[in-house]
Amino acid sequence: MDGIEGSDGALSGVTRRTALGSTAAIASSLMLLDGEVEAASVKAPPSDMALDIVPVVNGRATPVTIDPRTSLLDLLRERLGLTGAKKGCDHGQCGACTVHVDGRRVASCLTLAAKSDGRQVTTIEGLADGDRLHPMQQAFIDHDALQCGYCTPGQIMAAVACVREGNAATRPSIREYMSGNLCRCGAYVGIVAAIEDVVAKGRQA
Template identity: 75%
Template structure:
């Protein structure tokens, strides 16, 4: 008489585990292991900032106005400007620091705000396109962009103008070749580069006299 070995119970309708069920079961373990880690990291961050919402207090000056902000330490300067302060001149073009549409100035130095943590502006002065022309008078660079038709769709124009102002202030607008080199981080998908270079050439001496 043959030995009767116990057989494993048949799964569902007598079939084997499906590939989907195996993958789902394998994925459940690492996901469960990650959850406590994420919670611990959030708790640690809240402890460091002293707030349950994990915010950081930032005191900065934006376009001449002192600001006292409670910020998520992960927030980019671009998102804070656009979503929290309604300063929408800086555009979100690529969100990878490659197009220059979000260019602003921090303490007079141009930066791509999409890659700049907002908390880094603590104690600094931020200037956006909204802050370069007080008293409703156009900045010489803005007027030059109009005069030389240095824009088409206009989406990249605020970033182009902020970079162009910095280009002049840095002393990098002494020739067309130099302007092209130091404006190469700002992309105009409409191809208005000839007008942009001409506008910077026109505005540079006016800015130096101002």
């Protein structure tokens, strides 16, 4: 039967098809309204919310005006052109975005750029001394501690911090304190060997 029977036994003229169509139309309207509300809620902040900061990036004071919501990773990559730190998971779980702030490693995707004001920020671009590679960079090359290279900048920054923190005395310790940096290519053996080499030769700067 196409129609719906009323209490008097007559067909009301409403079919399943029209009922479903009406329901779908209402749902679509609600979704569009939801989208409009969401779009309104994420509008750029007024210009008076702009924030002036002066992080010291790789030894150079760098005045910049930012949106207070900007992550340190986006500041480095999108505003300062320092693309060594990679955007991997964007949730602080892969370590590809590792940089140093005042000598301590941080996940720059989870760190607000505003917190870097007046602080020392070191990226992979700031490790080498001109054309002379940092000992850890050289060790990664010597031990084939990379394949695709996407995670390598973060791995090297974490490795440098691992040694400076005094957590590279044993192989298990290295593995534990490097566990926040993932390598999808599986170059872990080379990474551990590179760190051990730097420690053994006392080459850490």
